[in-house]
Amino acid sequence: xxxxxxxxxxxxxxxxxxxxxxxxxxxxxxxxxxxxxxxxxxxxxxxxxxxxxxxxxxxxxxxxxxxxxxxxxxxxxxxxxxxxxxxxxxxxxxxxxxxxxxxxxxxxxxxxxxxxxxxxxxxxxxxxxxxxxxxxxxxxxxxxxxxxxxxxxxxxxxxxxxxxxxxxxxxxxxxxxxxxxxxxxxxxxxxxxxxxxxxxxxxxxxxxxxxxxxxxxxxxxxxxxxxxxxxxxxxxxxxxxxxxxxxxxxxxxxxxxxxxxxxxxxxxxxxxxxxxxxxxxxxxxxxxxxxxxxxxxxxxxxxxxx
Amino acid sequence: xxxxxxxxxxxxxxxxxxxxxxxxxxxxxxxxxxxxxxxxxxxxxxxxxxxxxxxxxxxxxxxxxxxxxxxxxxxxxxxxxxxxxxxxxxxxxxxxxxxxxxxxxxxxxxxxxxxxxxxxxxxxxxxxxxxxxxxxxxxxxxxxxxxxxxxxxxx
Numbered sequence: 001x002x003x004x005x006x007x008x009x010x011x012x013x014x015x016x017x018x019x020x021x022x023x024x025x026x027x028x029x030x031x032x033x034x035x036x037x038x039x040x041x042x043x044x045x046x047x048x049x050x051x052x053x054x055x056x057x058x059x060x061x062x063x064x065x066x067x068x069x070x071x072x073x074x075x076x077x078x079x080x081x082x083x084x085x086x087x088x089x090x091x092x093x094x095x096x097x098x099x100x101x102x103x104x105x106x107x108x109x110x111x112x113x114x115x116x117x118x119x120x121x122x123x124x125x126x127x128x129x130x131x132x133x134x135x136x137x138x139x140x141x142x143x144x145x146x147x148x149x150x151x152x153x154x155x156x157x158x159x160x161x162x163x164x165x166x167x168x169x170x171x172x173x174x175x176x177x178x179x180x181x182x183x184x185x186x187x188x189x190x191x192x193x194x195x196x197x198x199x200x201x202x203x204x205x206x207x208x209x210x211x212x213x214x215x216x217x218x219x220x221x222x223x224x225x226x227x228x229x230x231x232x233x234x235x236x237x238x239x240x241x242x243x244x245x246x247x248x249x250x251x252x253x254x255x256x257x258x259x260x261x262x263x264x265x266x267x268x269x270x271x272x273x274x275x276x277x278x279x280x281x282x283x284x285x286x287x288x289x290x291x292x293x294x295x296x297x298x299x300x301x302x303x304x305x306x
Numbered sequence: 307x308x309x310x311x312x313x314x315x316x317x318x319x320x321x322x323x324x325x326x327x328x329x330x331x332x333x334x335x336x337x338x339x340x341x342x343x344x345x346x347x348x349x350x351x352x353x354x355x356x357x358x359x360x361x362x363x364x365x366x367x368x369x370x371x372x373x374x375x376x377x378x379x380x381x382x383x384x385x386x387x388x389x390x391x392x393x394x395x396x397x398x399x400x401x402x403x404x405x406x407x408x409x410x411x412x413x414x415x416x417x418x419x420x421x422x423x424x425x426x427x428x429x430x431x432x433x434x435x436x437x438x439x440x441x442x443x444x445x446x447x448x449x450x451x452x453x454x455x456x457x458x459x460x461x
Contacts, residue, residue, distance in 0.1 A: 108421050108449035109428075194452060197438060
């Protein structure tokens with residue numbers, strides 16, 4: 001049973017496999033014809049309690065392509081939050097002015113709470129270190145588009161697997177599609193056991209590595225993430241590993257023809273710029289896919305596409 | 307001697323509830339969770355009583371009051387082996403071990419300082435889950451972090 005209309009999206013696990021695939025199908029329709037003005041009678045609120053460039057612009061772009069109007073703020077300093085208004089009051093007020101609320105908030109769990117109190121649906125655009133489901137959907141869209149299917153893929157996840165929320169959501173989602181996971185990280189930044197349990201509970205396999213070169217020959221997707229220095233208790237430890245996962249163009253000579261390099265962006269130095277012109281580099285196209293996916297979500301939740 | 311006196315106290319209750327086999331160190335915690343400080347009924351309690359099962363145990367008797375299962379099951383987080391005894395007209399009507407609930411609201415604090423429940427007026431909600439060693443954990447319904455039993459703090 002697919003049921004997306006009027007439903008908030010807080011966590012990728014809120015959606016079944018069929019619901020994920022339906023969103024991706026609708027996104028494909030928007031990739032074929034992006035300027036479908038089906039949102040002309042709607043107002044979308046975009047509440048960014050902390051700064052974000054990519055996600056906010058991607059959502060705003062999605063609304064504009066659909067012909068809708070957008071209201072909101074780009075950081076909490078320009079909102080009533082600064083006067084001490086509670087999140088609940090902000091949501092209840094803004095829901096009077098809009099048909100749907102897109103929200104980013106630095107507090108973990110703020111999106112679930114907002115979805116409980118809001119009379120209009122909420123799309124979580126990132127709640128602290130917790131969830132970022134639209135990033136996950138655009139990753140899935142990019143993987144399906146480049147590989148033809150989401151089923152039975154060899155997925156390499158590289159970098160900070162401990163703290164990276166996009167990695168955790170992606171593991172949860174790809175566990176629905178019979179993926180095999182190849183986890184490349186420094187020992188101190190391994191995938192948490194709770195996330196590995198998802199893989200095991202789905203009856204799937206994962207393998208752990210410390211060398212990026214070990215996974216390049218057989219991966220279908222190489223998902224790179226940034227290693228954040230501030231995560232390390234010991235700065236020396238960071239110095240040791242910070243450059244251990246720099247993907248260079250020359251390293252891809254042994255890779256499969258169909259492999260694609262993904263990255264949630266922004267990158268710092270983990271993908272060398274000499275990879276950018278390689279047809280296997282897909283991270284900027286991946287960001288573009290985010291607009292189609294967000295158009296699809298908004299349309300589906302407002303019942304404008306089924 | 308102690309054992310005999312405990313039994314005497316139980317049988318002395320005409321109508322009400324006895325909660326037995328509480329770990330001694332959590333007797334006051336159970337008091338708090340069930341909000342017994344604020345009820346008008348007579349309440350008796352003992353702690354550091356000898357127990358074959360627990361070594362030392364606590365016991366609470368509440369006169370004239372009966373609890374719904376979901377209310378009493380809240381104490382399972384601190385007293386998983388507690389026994390609930392219902393007494394009517396001096397007779398034991400029901401005696402059962404309490405069961406762990408699958409969900410608890412506004413009893414436990416989330417250990418994640420960045421969780422919305424620690425920063426806004428949001429009552430906490432947790433689901434009880436079990437890890438692959440069978441250990442009980444609490445999963446915050448908001449921030450989705452899980453806590454082990456030893457990390458539990460009460461609201």
